[in-house]
Amino acid sequence: MTEAVVRPSRLSLFIANFLAVPSAVIALSVFVAIALAALFAPLIAPQNPYDLMTVDIMDNLLPPGEQGYSGMTHWLGTDGQGRDMLSAMLYGLRISLLVGLASGLIALVVGTMVGLIAAFRGGWVDAVLMRIVDLQLSFPTILVALILLVILGRGVDKIIFALVVVQWAYFARTVRGVALVESARDYIEAARGLRLGSLRIVLLHVLPNCLPTMLVVATMQMAMAISLEATLSFLGLGLPPIRPSLGLLIANGFDYLQSGRWWISVLPGVVLLVLIVSVNILGDRLRDILNPHLRT
Amino acid sequence: MQALLVLFVMTVLVFFGVNVVGNPVYIFASSECTQACLNAIIADLGLDRPVYEQYFVFLGNLLQGDLGRSFTHGVPAIGLIWERLPATLELAFAALVLALVVGLPMGVYAGLRPQSPLSRIFMGFSMISFSVPVFWIGLILILVFSVRLGWLPAIGRGDLVEVLGIQVSFLTLDGLRHLALPTLTLSLVMMAMVIRLTRAGMREVLHADYIKFARANGIPERRVVGVHVMKNILIPIVTVLGMEFGGVIAFAVVTESIFSWPGVGKMLIDAISVLDRPLIVAYLIFVVVMFVALNLLIDILYSLLDPRVRVGAGAR
Numbered sequence: 001m002t003e004a005v006v007r008p009s010r011l012s013l014f015i016a017n018f019l020a021v022p023s024a025v026i027a028l029s030v031f032v033a034i035a036l037a038a039l040f041a042p043l044i045a046p047q048n049p050y051d052l053m054t055v056d057i058m059d060n061l062l063p064p065g066e067q068g069y070s071g072m073t074h075w076l077g078t079d080g081q082g083r084d085m086l087s088a089m090l091y092g093l094r095i096s097l098l099v100g101l102a103s104g105l106i107a108l109v110v111g112t113m114v115g116l117i118a119a120f121r122g123g124w125v126d127a128v129l130m131r132i133v134d135l136q137l138s139f140p141t142i143l144v145a146l147i148l149l150v151i152l153g154r155g156v157d158k159i160i161f162a163l164v165v166v167q168w169a170y171f172a173r174t175v176r177g178v179a180l181v182e183s184a185r186d187y188i189e190a191a192r193g194l195r196l197g198s199l200r201i202v203l204l205h206v207l208p209n210c211l212p213t214m215l216v217v218a219t220m221q222m223a224m225a226i227s228l229e230a231t232l233s234f235l236g237l238g239l240p241p242i243r244p245s246l247g248l249l250i251a252n253g254f255d256y257l258q259s260g261r262w263w264i265s266v267l268p269g270v271v272l273l274v275l276i277v278s279v280n281i282l283g284d285r286l287r288d289i290l291n292p293h294l295r296t
Numbered sequence: 297m298q299a300l301l302v303l304f305v306m307t308v309l310v311f312f313g314v315n316v317v318g319n320p321v322y323i324f325a326s327s328e329c330t331q332a333c334l335n336a337i338i339a340d341l342g343l344d345r346p347v348y349e350q351y352f353v354f355l356g357n358l359l360q361g362d363l364g365r366s367f368t369h370g371v372p373a374i375g376l377i378w379e380r381l382p383a384t385l386e387l388a389f390a391a392l393v394l395a396l397v398v399g400l401p402m403g404v405y406a407g408l409r410p411q412s413p414l415s416r417i418f419m420g421f422s423m424i425s426f427s428v429p430v431f432w433i434g435l436i437l438i439l440v441f442s443v444r445l446g447w448l449p450a451i452g453r454g455d456l457v458e459v460l461g462i463q464v465s466f467l468t469l470d471g472l473r474h475l476a477l478p479t480l481t482l483s484l485v486m487m488a489m490v491i492r493l494t495r496a497g498m499r500e501v502l503h504a505d506y507i508k509f510a511r512a513n514g515i516p517e518r519r520v521v522g523v524h525v526m527k528n529i530l531i532p533i534v535t536v537l538g539m540e541f542g543g544v545i546a547f548a549v550v551t552e553s554i555f556s557w558p559g560v561g562k563m564l565i566d567a568i569s570v571l572d573r574p575l576i577v578a579y580l581i582f583v584v585v586m587f588v589a590l591n592l593l594i595d596i597l598y599s600l601l602d603p604r605v606r607v608g609a610g611a612r
Binding site: 231234236247250262266269277 | 423424426427428429430431432435436438439443542543546547549550553554564565568569576580583587591
């Protein structure tokens with residue numbers, strides 16, 4: 001009797017690979033914890049920082065651990081308007097994550113389409129598209145985003161748009177590269193031999209094989225988007241001040257920093273740092289697993 | 297030729313983009329200003345003509361090296377840029393030097409002994425400085441070194457010395473103290489990049505045949521690393537740093553506004569907040585020109601460092 005060869009599925013292999021590195025596991029748990037905290041912010045936050053009824057201006061600038069007038073203990077202190085820092089940070093996280101995810105996803109879709117079109121049309125379409133990508137990439141992201149926001153004004157939708165504009169080119173270039181490599185492979189040749197439609201080949205055969213690389217780029221880009229949004233908000237260009245993201249919270253605290261009230265700036269910064277570092281570690285690990293040849 | 301085309305496209309984009317924003321007239325007009333007074337201001341600023349005409353006037357002036365007048369300062373915008381530029385360049389160069397002086401040895405060490413604990417610390421440091429937003433590093437540095445410890449000032453340039461008609465602050469003790477925090481802030485990202493590039497280059501080059509050969513020839517390790525390895529890893533580092541230098545000047549926008557460093561970056565943020573359009577446009581055109589020039593410079597440096605490029609070009 002022959003024993004059935006138990007072959008681990010690709011997914012379980014992937015998971016086992018991922019879990020082999022402790023730093024990646026820690027990064028993943030931290031990221032999940034932060035994401036959950038942001039998702040359930042209205043349930044766990046001690047105060048609704050946007051609700052002016054619950055915010056008391058008399059409670060402003062309390063250091064961490066101090067009790068407010070209403071008897072509530074502000075474990076992380078309060079800011080200049082008397083908002084509980086813990087609550088403000090939880091709500092701020094939502095905005096930072098939303099901006100990062102939304103801009104990353106839209107840029108992913110746009111970039112992937114452009115990259116696939118460039119790879120499969122070839123010729124002048126490819127040349128023109130890639131020239132635009134080169135042009136886009138030759139300018140520092142922060143500068144392009146800054147200018148766009150000057151033109152567009154403030155708002156969540158506007159900052160997402162600006163971030164998409166600076167990010168899509170990375171995806172386009174990467175996807176084009178991978179798609180070109182893939183389409184030279186034998187299985188694509190075989191699909192062509194079967195006279196499958198080119199749209200079908202692109203979407204069903206080439207695209208799935210581009211996914212791992214895209215996932216890696218998307219993770220890295222999300223970290224960058226969160227950081228960029230914070231920077232732009234800090235400069236006073238990103239989001240409207242009523243609903244502060246982490247970057248805006250840090251900016252608000254900057255005014256109080258000189259007088260030694262450190263918690264307003266430092267605490268949101270720590271959260272931001274932890275978030276970005278954990279996403280970056282995840283991205284690094286994904287890259288090592290999914291395409292070993294990309295290792296630096 | 298292509299560079300010129302890029303320049304042209306950018307002038308159009310930038311000019312039309314910026315001119316859709318807001319209405320600067322209301323900033324200048326006092327509240328009791330009548331319609332006639334408003335019209336006078338509009339005519340004075342050249343805003344009464346159609347946008348495309350404004351553009352051609354702008355382009356014509358641009359070709360003569362005139363980038364328009366700043367609305368708020370009432371002086372030519374290009375003059376303001378030249379005036380502010382030395383401060384930014386000083387900061388950017390100081391950051392570049394710091395990144396190389398600190399980052400290169402770290403990267404070399406991490407490349408030679410990839411498993412040692414110190415190398416891991418260096419790589420972790422590089423990872424973190426890559427991730428942290430620049431402005432937050434600046435805040436923490438201010439908090440630690442100027443608010444808590446009171447060692448270093450957080451604002452301005454300090455005492456200036458004039459060298460060849462340019463004001464610099466790195467030659468006075470006070471100026472150096474003012475330079476320290478912004479430089480460190482700005483250089484961290486570059487430093488992280490230098491560490492990574494150097495380490496990656498080291499690991500690649502150390503396995504090359506000519507290094508084995510040099511070692512087999514009994515050339516001392518110091519010389520192998522210092523001359524033979526270094527020569528080969530410098531090429532990618534110079535390329536990337538050259539390209540990044542433009543990015544550094546762009547990121548100086550953030551650093552300068554935190555430390556109130558009176559450079560072009562701070563000027564841009566101030567101009568944006570009052571919608572000083574000619575100044576914004578002038579700054580952008582200036583940055584584009586600088587980028588094109590930088591790329592040219594990198595190509596030249598490249599051929600100096602890598603003789604193969606020169607030979608290849610000559611043979612073609």
